[in-house]
Amino acid sequence: MESLNFIALVKFKKKGDQKLIAQNLKQLEVEEKEGIRYQSISWTLGRYDAVVMFEAPDEKAAMKVAISRGDWADIETLVAVPAVEARKLVEYVMPESFPTGVGNRKGEGSFWATA
Structure with a gap:
């Protein structure tokens, strides 16, 4: 674990x-x-x-x-919770928060990408 x-x-x-x-x-x-x-x-x-x-x-x-x-x-x-893991949770629960047309879905260069 x-x-x-x-x-x-x-x-x-x-x-x-x-x-x-x-x-x-x-x-x-x-x-x-x-x-x-x-x-x-x-x-x-x-x-x-x-x-x-x-x-x-x-x-x-x-x-x-x-x-x-x-x-x-x-x-x-x-x-x-590491930011990378938090981002995955938010993306799973609220996929509309990560629109494909705006920026990078992986959140690179944003708060959510920091480790």
């Missing part, structure tokens, strides 16, 4: 210390053995403290990622 893509928007509840950082790094190793693949972890300015992009085998595995950090972070997890 293909992995699902997720985006986690993270707000820290408490200041990180060496113990918390070590605990999180150990958790990352455990999760990788369980099929979680981290694509990117970025600290951010603004509403969220970090944005994490990862793949998981299913929604339950993604929920476990968030729940395991619940004591030190508020995490909002989003399912991310």
Whole structure:
């Protein structure tokens, strides 16, 4: 089965210390053995403290990622559908949205073509 893509928007509840950082790094190793693949972890300015992009085998595995950090972070997890796959769904459900006389049906050069 293909992995699902997720985006986690993270707000820290408490200041990180060496113990918390070590605990999180150990958790990352455990999760990788369980099929979680981290694509990117970025600290951010603004509403969220970090944005994490990862793949998981299913929604339950993604929920476990968030729940395991619940004591030190508020995490909002989003399912991310690649633009190419979203375009296929829209084209299937609403074929009139992709008229053959206007541009390229594959959506090349448009928002829908981005990966």
